[in-house]
Amino acid sequence: MNTAMTILRKNFHLLLALAFVLAMPLTMQSGSLASEVLIYGLAAMGCNLLLGHTGLLSFGQGIFFGLGSYTIALTLTRWPLPMPLALALAVVAGAVGAALVGWVAIRQRGTYFVMLTLAFAQMFYFLAYSMPGLTGGDNGLMDIPRPSLAVGGFTLWPLVSPWQYYGFVAVVFLVAFWLLQKVSASVFGRTLLAVRDNEERAGAIGYDLRLLKLQAFVISGAVTGLAGALHAMMTGIAPLASAEYHTSEMILVMTVIGGTGNLLASLLGSAFYLIVGDWLSTLWPRWLLLLGVVLMVISLGMQRGLWGLFESAWNRLRGAKHPAKAQEGTPVGTGDKA
Amino acid sequence: MSIYLLQVINGIGIGMLYFLLAVGLSIVFGLLRFVNFAHGAFYLLGAYFCYQMTRWGLSFWLALAVVPLVVGALGWLTEKLVLRHVYAKPHEFHILVTVGLALAIQELVILQWGPLGDSVAVPDLLQGVVMWGSFVYPKYRLFVIGFTAVLAVGLWWVLEGTRLGSAVRAGSESTEMVSLLGINVFRIFSLVFALGAATAAIAGVLAAPIRGAEPFMGIEALGVAFVVVVVGGMGSFGGALVGGLLIGIVQSVMSTVWPEGARLMIYIAMAAVLLLRPHGLLGRKG
Numbered sequence: 001m002n003t004a005m006t007i008l009r010k011n012f013h014l015l016l017a018l019a020f021v022l023a024m025p026l027t028m029q030s031g032s033l034a035s036e037v038l039i040y041g042l043a044a045m046g047c048n049l050l051l052g053h054t055g056l057l058s059f060g061q062g063i064f065f066g067l068g069s070y071t072i073a074l075t076l077t078r079w080p081l082p083m084p085l086a087l088a089l090a091v092v093a094g095a096v097g098a099a100l101v102g103w104v105a106i107r108q109r110g111t112y113f114v115m116l117t118l119a120f121a122q123m124f125y126f127l128a129y130s131m132p133g134l135t136g137g138d139n140g141l142m143d144i145p146r147p148s149l150a151v152g153g154f155t156l157w158p159l160v161s162p163w164q165y166y167g168f169v170a171v172v173f174l175v176a177f178w179l180l181q182k183v184s185a186s187v188f189g190r191t192l193l194a195v196r197d198n199e200e201r202a203g204a205i206g207y208d209l210r211l212l213k214l215q216a217f218v219i220s221g222a223v224t225g226l227a228g229a230l231h232a233m234m235t236g237i238a239p240l241a242s243a244e245y246h247t248s249e250m251i252l253v254m255t256v257i258g259g260t261g262n263l264l265a266s267l268l269g270s271a272f273y274l275i276v277g278d279w280l281s282t283l284w285p286r287w288l289l290l291l292g293v294v295l296m297v298i299s300l301g302m303q304r305g306l307w308g309l310f311e312s313a314w315n316r317l318r319g320a321k322h323p324a325k326a327q328e329g330t331p332v333g334t335g336d337k338a
Numbered sequence: 339m340s341i342y343l344l345q346v347i348n349g350i351g352i353g354m355l356y357f358l359l360a361v362g363l364s365i366v367f368g369l370l371r372f373v374n375f376a377h378g379a380f381y382l383l384g385a386y387f388c389y390q391m392t393r394w395g396l397s398f399w400l401a402l403a404v405v406p407l408v409v410g411a412l413g414w415l416t417e418k419l420v421l422r423h424v425y426a427k428p429h430e431f432h433i434l435v436t437v438g439l440a441l442a443i444q445e446l447v448i449l450q451w452g453p454l455g456d457s458v459a460v461p462d463l464l465q466g467v468v469m470w471g472s473f474v475y476p477k478y479r480l481f482v483i484g485f486t487a488v489l490a491v492g493l494w495w496v497l498e499g500t501r502l503g504s505a506v507r508a509g510s511e512s513t514e515m516v517s518l519l520g521i522n523v524f525r526i527f528s529l530v531f532a533l534g535a536a537t538a539a540i541a542g543v544l545a546a547p548i549r550g551a552e553p554f555m556g557i558e559a560l561g562v563a564f565v566v567v568v569v570g571g572m573g574s575f576g577g578a579l580v581g582g583l584l585i586g587i588v589q590s591v592m593s594t595v596w597p598e599g600a601r602l603m604i605y606i607a608m609a610a611v612l613l614l615r616p617h618g619l620l621g622r623k624g
Contacts, residue, residue, distance in 0.1 A: 051430065055430075057430045057433060057434075104609060104612065104613065107612075107616055108612075108616065110429065111367065111371070111372060111373050111429075111433075111572070112568070112572065114373060114433060115373055115564045115567070115568055116568065116612070118560075118561060118564055119561065119564050119565055119568060119605060119608055120605075120609075122561040122565075122605055123602065123605030123606070123608075123609070126599075126601040126602040126605065127602055129598070129601075129602075130596075130598040130599045130601075130602050245557055245561070249437065249441075252437075253437075256434055286445050286448060286449050288441055288444075288445045289441075289442050289445035289446060289449065291438075291441060292438045292439065292440070292441030292442030292443075292444075292445060293438065293442055294438070295434060295435070295437060295438030295441065296420065296435050296438035296439060296442070298434070298438075299424055299427070299431040299432075299434045299435035299438060300420070300423050300424060300427075300431075300435060303427060303428065303431055
């Protein structure tokens with residue numbers, strides 16, 4: 001009984017993620033929207049690993065998203081590689097791109113770093129734009145196939161309908177989430193928190209700050225590349241827009257709305273952004289205006305995002321029954337990594 | 339040969355606009371220690387307000403005088419109502435609040451004027467070209483170079499020769515010390531932020547007859563301003579001037595050599611400067 005409880009507590013966030021993944025098909029009409037929530041959830045988690053864990057505000061996540069999209073588009077349309085291998089290649093492309101951007105950007109700190117990531121995002125956009133032979137330029141790459149998972153001609157898992165594809169995305173998402181949880185709970189993840197909380201102190205203790213940040217960057221790039229590839233397979237196109245500033249901004253906004261205290265919050269942010277956005281955009285095409293206001297409100301008064309909001313509500317609820325336990329509320333960022 | 343000379347002069351024209359765009363961002367950063375992501379949005383407002391005034395049949399010259407004042411006032415209000423409340427919050431939120439503001443302004447512009455851009459006519463007085471022998475150059479662009487040069491001198495005088503300027507410069511060294519000397523730093527913050535917004539708006543008004551007004555010009559300008567500031571050095575007036583001219587000339591010359599890659603080249607120039615001189619050409623360490 002006790003061990004069961006321990007396992008439950010240790011994997012609490014993973015179980016919550018699983019519940020979320022299972023709940024979406026039961027409550028939502030569109031399989032594409034549900035897949036998109038998980039895909040951008042992945043991208044937001046990559047961003048969260050930098051912002052929440054390492055204290056790096058990156059406006060360059062669109063680069064890695066775009067790299068993932070272009071890589072899978074090129075491999076699936078030009079070379080007859082099996083799909084899982086193409087997906088792995090997209091992950092590698094995201095990681096390599098992040099290593100390159102990170103190598104330069106990490107030389108700077110604070111504001112300079114933020115500006116550099118944005119400048120690199122713009123650079124990547126114009127790079128993609130000026131190489132139409134590879135990226136399709138303004139049109140992007142089209143007609144990306146979505147091959148089913150097959151072994152030796154025998155179809156294991158057809159990915160034809162949106163909900164079939166959702167199942168595949170869900171498995172990839174859960175595996176990636178589990179791995180990222182492992183990373184954030186590891187000694188490495190804890191060290192990143194030390195870097196975030198006090199860079200000078202972490203450096204003085206003897207940690208190689210640049211290496212730590214670069215590693216965080218590479219992991220983040222890999223996850224974001226994966227998200228980009230999954231997205232390209234879902235829509236069948238790798239548009240130039242996926243390399244645009246807007247993509248970077250969207251990923252960052254989702255991360256901030258969800259909250260940066262833990263990784264699961266990013267899924268919340270992505271779900272909120274996409275589902276509420278989907279609903280609002282039918283009512284009012286300029287709903288992004290509200291989003292801008294929400295972002296300002298979060299910056300001004302609820303820096304722990306939606307997750308923080310739910311957490312305080314939950315604590316208050318519990319506090320009504322057990323007043324002593326209400327004090328346990330976790331501080332910003334150092335929340336339970338389960 | 340003469341085509342390159344022409345492109346260099348063109349580049350100076352673009353570069354002076356880039357300087358104007360970047361200098362506000364740089365001064366605001368120097369004093370307030372955060373990057374204003376809404377800076378591009380003030381530029382956007384400048385261009386659209388100019389567009390609206392000319393649509394009403396008012397003259398471009400009136401727009402050039404009034405729009406910076408209006409946008410400057412908006413900047414002043416923004417600092418008072420919004421930014422003041424995040425100074426105590428973690429550094430990321432200073433940036434994020436301006437990202438939210440930029441998004442809101444951009445959407446408001448689309449709401450008001452639609453998602454497609456429109457052109458703004460060059461004022462009658464400056465239509466046509468000037469000719470000196472074989473040298474031909476649009477009058478309006480020549481005016482932009484002259485006007486921004488005068489503005490640059492004026493700004494330099496404000497920063498170097500006035501009490502406000504010395505408070506701003508001292509404030510970017512140590513805000514605490516300045517407030518201990520009995521100067522109301524919050525008033526200076528508001529003024530500087532308003533000044534930054536106004537310079538961005540002037541750049542927007544001046545750019546409108548050249549490139550028209552469209553909703554996404556703000557974000558594009560923000561990217562360029564970042565490059566200029568990174569190249570020239572954060573918080574440095576001279577850096578913004580040198581960086582702006584350098585980036586303008588690189589972009590302009592490259593557009594004859596490799597048109598598709600002209601925009602790309604300015605970012606490559608930035609990466610090169612950054613690798614060789616991490617704090618920018620004229621930036622201070624730290």
